Amino acid sequence: MINFTINGQPVIANKGETILQAARKAGFYIPTMCYLEKTTPCASCRLCVVETDKTDGLILSCQTPPTEGLGVTINSERLEQERTNIMRLYDVNHPLECGVCDKSGACDLQNKTLEFGVSAQHFSAKDQHRAIEHWGMINYDPALCILCEKCVHVCNEIIGDDAITLQFGGYKSAVIPKNSEVLDCTFCGECIAVCPVGALVSSDFQYTANAWELSQIPATCVHCSAGCSLTYEVKHTSTTNANDRIYRVTNNFEHMTLCGAGRFGFDFDQQSEKNEAEFTKAVEAIRNASAIRFSALITNEEAMILQQFKKMLGIKLYNEEARAYQSFMAAYASVSGKMGFGGSLDAIKQSDGIIVVGGRITTDNPVVRYAMTSAARHNGAKVVYMHPLEDTLLQNVVTQFVKYEVGTEEGVIAMLASTLLQDADINDEMRKFFADLDEGYLCAESNVGDEEFIRIAKSMGRAKRKTLIIGSDVLNHKRAANIARLCAMIETYTEFSVVVVAPSVNTIGVSLICDLDADNGGDGVVGYNAAGEYTMGSIGDVMLKLPSLNSQEGTFVSINHQVLPTNVAVAFYGYTLNDLANALGLKSANTIDYTAQLPVAKGFNGSSFDDLGNFYGPLGEDDRGYILENIDVEIGGSLEEIEDLPEFNGTVVYRCNPVNQFNAYTARTSQLEKEATLSGSAQFAAAAKITDGDKIQIVFAGEMQERIFKLDASLKGTIALVPAYDVAYGAMNEKYRFEKVKIMRMGNES
């Protein structure tokens, strides 16, 4: 606690806070142009200058912490003059195209120019021609750029792409792609979001609508389990079509970060009309069904309706993805005594020691990646990445890469647990389990040396806040239950908090709400966004169309165990699952009536939908939905002996979607790149006897696929990546991600 004064008023700052942060918290206004709460100060605008009684010159409040008893003045004639001059310089030769600029008035430069009353150009410089750059989904107009560096900071410190940089050249300075002619990045679009002027804009959105015309609909992203807050901005489609269309997605960039799928993959809505004959058929199909198979792209409320169907009609519920997660967490809870894992995205962000096991985080859950980047950049976190495949997107973040053999996750995690639990206070039975581990065998089979675990122990030993991130590889592992118990041991007996990366937006919600049955195929299955005899939903060629997730209101449970509300961006004119439920005898006017009925026994608090907030406060307070209560459960699980580790030889493929692709929704958006190749290293190509551009046929997860093979120089080893977002109902998250496949060469396209 530091006591100091601003304009004579006493203000208290926490340790580590800057004058600006303390002032904002206390309600004082200091103008800024380049300040971003989530990054280190850019300190490029100098608008936040303040006077103090201990310095002669002006100091930057954004990067200076106060000292005890400091007297700060935040507005005086001198400061006003200084700030006005800064604004006059910003406005030199700034193109007077506000009328067509994509910011359409939502512009920091315009606001500050008016605030400081700069109505004429006081300084002069020779105007210069600056060509507009086209970087795929992003357009950059250097003439409008004010070089605040927000984009550069966010790209480097939060995203981790480090794809753009400032080209210093005085008056000719500009933002340029780093080490490359064209922009080569994951296209998260966060640079667009933070740009205070219209310099960086979405090329799809540019010049299609003005900010004031768009209605803003606060919602939750449906593409991965992070459940990011986003705002769908909608307007009528055109002069001749009055139906709403989503024009763009924006986010509260001060406090959260959105990936490219969330920002650019928004147009997955579909439309339908009410067809009574088809509706009657659907009702009959459910009534006579033996089971309903559904995907985890579903709201809690709809999952609740399905659970009611199960109770009322005695049908089974199939969702192998959520069931795998459910049994993983059941095994986890049997050791930890808590229903959910203890970590969260915030915990990752605060960490200074992170271990990631068993998942390709960059594409599975970009927000976890951003949290890791943030931790690495801001806390100097040591990041250990354990996976059979190296990930080039993480190369600036990972301090130690540990490569293990495919399928040996159980052995690797056992060894990891043994390393981390060395000095932990565990009982004799557990101690004996770790003493009995055949380390020689596990190390040899998993191909992870002893010295690597020693290095992990060393780097983690120094860390204070530690997080273990468990990827979705292990959820469908044959020995998932034992892996879960080992992970739970780590969370329970060490300082580590654990985050399990669920595959889909509401895998966690479904696993909490539904009593799932083992899917043994069989007849009379109704598929809701999944395969079945009768199909309904919003994915694929279904018989009864139901609204997509951006045409629905409801809630999801995110990786933070937060119940997050989402809203209708585009109206849907067909039937909903609730209509079917009402026809089958349930009584509820709206789907969201089920929000209040979500099971309290699983940690839901019974709030009704309309009581849930969906916004961040001005200082970053998270007012979105509520956090699930982490309910205590009975402890009783014990570790099983490690089974013989399986071997995967020959041509092995790994189910991994390209960047910004997740599921059948992202697959049908117009902007996201739809790369659907099997990509592998030269070594893989040699082993599979194929070359770049070959048309190949593989059987993956029981399904025949035809794909083009692409040689990827960034990959190593004999494992190729096969996407799954574009298969019939998307994702295939219910299958183990590695598989040995036979590759048939069908010819060459090039």
Place this chain on the structure above:
Amino acid sequence: MHHEEVFTDRNVSEHSAYYYVDIENYPVTGWDKFKQVVKRAAKGELFVGLWVVMREMIKFDIHTVQYPKEKLPIGPRYRAVHKLLRLWESGYERCIGCGLCEKICISDCIRMDTRIDENSRKEVTEYSINLGRCIFCGYCAEVCPELAIVHGGRYENGSEQRAHFVIKDDMLTPLDLLTAGEQSEYPGFGAIIPGSDASVKKTPLAY
């Protein structure tokens, strides 16, 4: 007799333009009224009027406007159906698609579609005004920063339906009319006031 009206002095006096009209007293008694009737009828005032009609008929110089074939010219500042103007020199559309008219329109009857064109400029692909809603207030012309949307002289906007539209093709000056010099500037609200050049300040330039 034509009088220049002097507005500064509305009092009737020797110096002002106003004067008293000399009117005879109205007849009061029956006899007086009878005398007045005989006097007027015997003077043949009736035939004066008839002769005027007769004369004009023979001359075939008829002043009746043959509406709708003929239309009376309308005051240049009258606010009738909108027009979209082009730049005189280049012939490009003046409209930059800023959307201010759409925003200011109090009856919410303007809509436009815009997109980014091949030269990375904003292009207005469609522009429509619902004349059934338009109240011809002139705000759109007044707010337009480019003097692009103005009111034209077409005042007929009867329709079979309440909602009826003018679209960009109807409103935009055709290129042949522009080259023929047929496009006219609108002098109503939003137009440049005479002498405004004098109030424009120059940007200080270093070169």
